[in-house]
Amino acid sequence: MRGREQQASQVAFVARAGSGGRSKDKSRMVCSACKKKGHTAETCFQVIGYPEWWGERSRQAGRGGGRGTGRGRGMIRANATMVQGDEGLSQEAEKSGYVGLSNEQWGTLIKLLEEKQGTEPRLNGKSISLDWVLDTGASNHMTGYCDLLVEKKYMMSCSIGLPNGNRSLSREKGTMVFDADFKLKNVLFVPDLRCNLISVSQLVRDLDVVLQIANKGCVVHDRTTRILSGAGELRDGLYFFRRLSKISAFYSNKDGVGDVWHQWLGHPSSGVLDLIPVVGRSRENSVCEICVKAKHCREVFHQSDNKSDEIFHMIHVDLWGPYRSPTLCNSFYFLTIVDDYSRGVWVYLLQDKRQVPQTLKNFQVMVSRQFGKEVKVICSDNGREFTCLASEFRERGIIHQTSCVYTPQQNGRVECKHSHILNMARALMFQASLPVKF
Template structure:
């Protein structure tokens, strides 16, 4: 038990925190898809049993007929709900109590599923699970109390107010809107400050999609050693001259920037060719590395062939990782 989630441990004299059922738990019922009636060997499982004077018998696998002593109805009580059992036969010499699958789903208007993991009883209309049972040795037992009265319980619970952060953790870190609704609807006793609007470190960490990126350790030693390139657009407003896209180029060494307005992305290649001739002739250095994202304008055969022809290394940032080319990704297109 985690005290951060469940609150403080109660003292030893208040250790009885769970409901204690006083009714004696009966032997389990074995689900039988071939039985037409419920059969029990314990008469206490039947409410107001009626003596049976007929000649019908219950025939088992070896062909032997077992006499029926009483008939009646019963109720199978479980912690979650209760199930009605009609047409229950009391057969004293039966070794186990059998639960007729057909009669059970007919009496309770529910669905019953059997698989390798056990049995499952669900509400036929809502699909809510009402009862689950295990599988043991090829049998599907259902445990419950079949006494004529529902089991009584005596409960000793510890009631204490808990602060809002623990309630937030107990409820699975819901959003502030849902958390506020749960607190108000259920009148939860909250200790101290009851406002659900507080900073939760666990929620913030869970909503992060990636770890933060550290500061890069690489640095260029000369101009044009590394150029960061990116295309911004389409612009929501077309310029007077009809430009919708903008090619951004940033020199990693000097952080000097160039902006080139474009009418379409297809003009990126021709613009870069003209830029290369101009900047290399002006500065006197050669472009060595070009870094960009994997946009089609940079991955085209024409663009890549041009870079290889002039001995320029091309680098791509990883998909959905603009931080690797943040020098140009962070730069606003008009500032």
């Protein structure tokens, strides 16, 4: 019944279009304004203005050129001419549906979506279908073919509502592996299902990706790194998932060299990357979202003009911790030592703050033996792990300078280094999409 109604409406539409074209024979009409055939002065574009679809074509071409037999056919021919003449503009309009896609990525995406699949999708047959459909209405990833899953395990029976209104029980779930970098976990095996469904909600939740849907397809990319993960090919009103492997990230520069080095080095500033010959100034105007998330801070203090004349004349020390999660060596603190002259940094992982005095003594012995220098001034805050060494400092003739209470900027050398270390660690965690508990 539904098919008959659709067919009737289509036939009625064609009849209306045909009758509109035959209602008046305009081949003998002559416009008094432009002297062209096929229309009158009341509908002449030179009089009422040219429509948007006319484009950049000559304004003297008239309307229909005297070859049209009706107003409807003339407009169709004009529209087709505009699409052929402005193909680049049409492609830009399609590309604008995908935010942040570079020209190279757009070309790769178009090429992939235009490739012919080796097998047609089978949504109702009994043979195995390798196509996966992106479904916004599915609550979980589902498949009717158990052989596609790995790491299968049994679970409590779960009732699944099928598209035809029936219900089926799912007692197994597993992992669907597209490649080493893209896996769908907790895929339910539904025996009565004859297709493979990717739940958009579960995909976004489990893999932390973003789905962009446009008129001819959709793309899936990582929320943080913006690397393309896959695309959805529009066929028969459904988006069939196509895996895109090793596709460069959004907003990538030349070969992505700058972005790769920026991530490998823990998201340093552009000034640091400029020192790397293979990178140069390729990232000069780029914006890294990870850096924005990880390095929010208040306005910096003005730089100090005080600086030592030689190495180890003055050192800055500070202790950070405890952290809620221990390191692999079961450490909760780290002690940072910064040389005022060279800006050299030493970081020591400590299990307890009571290890600070002995660590400082060991550092002074190392400096004396390896560099032939003696530490003369030690700058720190008023932590008891440092003030307990007052008698030790007096015996060795070391000046101990402490900052005022609630004024950490007076020990700014090591405080800035702490900020740099924490920002780098935070950026790496964002980059790896680690849970917040870490």
